[in-house]
Amino acid sequence: MQRTIELADFELPRGTISIEQLMAMPWETWNHLRNQINRRRQKEPDRPLARCRLCKGPVFIRSRFTAEGHLPLYVHYPESPTDCPWYQGTNLTPDNARAAQYQGHQERALHRWMCDTIAEMLRRDPRCTALTVDTYRRPKIEIRGRYPDVYAMLEGLAEFAIEVQLSKPFAPEIAARHLHYEAEGVALIWVFRELEDELPQGFHDVITLQRGNAFLFDDVALAASIERGTLMLSALLENDRGGYLKPRLVTLDDLDRSTGKAIFLKDRRSEKLEEYCRAGRVKWWEAFAAAPPAKFSYPFSQTDFIPAWDSIKTFVPELRPWKRECWSERSYRGDRHFAELAAILFSIARTATTGNERVYVTRYKGDGCLLAMLNAKLSSQAFMPYADLIATMLAATPVRDRLNKPSLRQVIDDARQNAAQIGPGHPVWMGVTRLFPEIFDGVRRAELEDLNRLPAWAGGTASATPDRDPAPPADS
Known part of the structure; x- marks a missing residue:
């Protein structure tokens, strides 16, 4: 079973020339190449123009006469390694030759x-x-x-x-x-x-x-x-x-x-991850900018919140039956109730992002407005079941110090004693996870943290930028 040198590496700029490429060349072309190899051999024998891809030994072009004319073939010089699988010396057995050709040598x-x-x-x-x-x-x-x-x-x-x-x-x-x-x-x-x-x-x-x-x-x-x-x-x-x-x-x-x-x-992966996080919030920021609580007595009944609710129930279909359950068992609108809870969480995120307290669910203003809002909402029967959820959000952000305030600690303890807390798997928790995956989605939060892309408002060390942090479209 005759072997042949399948690839020869020439000094640049010629580069690699396969045996198929060599045999397909016009006679004038490969003959010139053959002459150049021979000239280099005579002038600088230690710096061959062409080497076998496999053993790095020097090679030359031999002309073989056939019925179709002269055909070029690569041949090792005598000093090339004789154990090269492409060496043309004593033939291998067919089985060994196939093994030499295909068991990783070319790779x-x-x-x-x-x-x-x-x-x-x-x-x-x-x-x-x-x-x-x-x-x-x-x-x-x-x-x-x-x-x-x-x-x-x-x-x-x-x-x-x-x-x-x-x-x-x-x-x-x-x-x-x-x-x-x-x-x-x-x-x-x-x-x-x-x-x-x-x-x-x-x-x-x-x-x-x-x-x-x-x-x-x-x-x-x-x-x-x-x-x-x-x-x-x-x-x-x-x-x-x-x-x-x-x-x-x-x-x-x-x-x-x-x-x-x-x-x-x-970084193509982090961009997609950050875009996923932002996509869940975009309609909500638009709603808070268009219908701030200072302008309306009942801001969450405004039509601006319809696209926001539509977006979250598309992301989390489990919110649809939960909304019906809210009406049948508690006689209140689930979409407006969820929007009010979202406003509490967006107020935390907004304050954590800018360092200036800003709330979207009450008319409190100035220093202390975030704490006042949290105390008021968690004291109400409607929001007591979300004490664990809200505490989780606070603990992961730069405004976690509010959890040390005696008034809020007492309110959270009371809420936990007086109402069963929702947890992961509940439709509302799932909806909030889609709004703030940097906080509630453990897998995505960990990935962002591993990449040093967890935004500062979510407790990361990354610098706060509009692309990474949930700043609203306009300060409302």
Whole structure:
């Protein structure tokens, strides 16, 4: 079973030329290439123009005469490793040959080529002061070091560990590498050659850690790297339909390293998460701006609150039968009752956001108005069942100090003694969770906290910004 060298890596800018591409070339083209290989061999034998992708040994082009004319083939020079699976020496048995061809050799060869080529592109960057390929890096902090596929230090920018991933990575190893390089202060980038239509879960794990970003070192990135004289990558960002936006060429300078945990061009996952949180509140802020309590004796009966109620019952269908239950068992309008409870919680959020007390459910104003409103509402029979819910909201925000006020402590204790408290799973609690997932949705709150994206009004350390915090459209 005759073997052949399937891929040869030429010195740039030629790049990789497969055996199929070589055999398809016009005679004049491959013959010129053959002559250039021979010239380099004579002039600089230690710096071959072409190497076998698999063993990195030098290769040349042999011309074989056939009935159809001369055909070019790659051949190892004598000093190339004889154990290369593509070596043309003594033939292997058919079974061993098939094993050599298909048990990972081609993938490992591509991996090696990508690592070496990425390193070459980094070497061309004048800022590169340190560069290694598959070399042990002694740790600064961690107990043991690592063997990054490519390590580079770019002066004035950062240290980078680039992991080339072609086969399915395993979740424990992905996490271990991220933790290691995070502790070491090294920016970790996972680089693929391509994205298949059906990606293994390990690829999705990597893309998740990179906040919805996939980086490729494909032919387009290679050509751009050669032109720019530095490493370029094709960045694919997730779109809203389960696919990716049009690829963009980026340099390492373009990437965001601010989280210290992941590196990306643009955080696509956090944007979606924050948009999900805002979407549940937008109609309510509009209603509070249009129908503030100071202008109406019964603001929650105003038509401006109809779209707000429609939005929340769409998000939480369980509120529909609860509304009917409110009327049949308690003789009050469930939609208006929920709106009044929402106003209590939005008053907490508004005050926590700006630091200035502002309430939407009473006409109290100025310093102390939030505490006065909470005392009044929780003292009423209608809102006693929500003492736990309201206390949960307060405890998670910067206005949690109100819980230490003796008057409010007493009111909450009385409410708990005199009324059964609703909890998670109740339609109202579910509705409030959709309004303020940063507080009541444990999964989403934890994810925001992990990413340092939990807004300040919800008890996070992130700076308060209009995009992250529930500030109303206009100060009403």
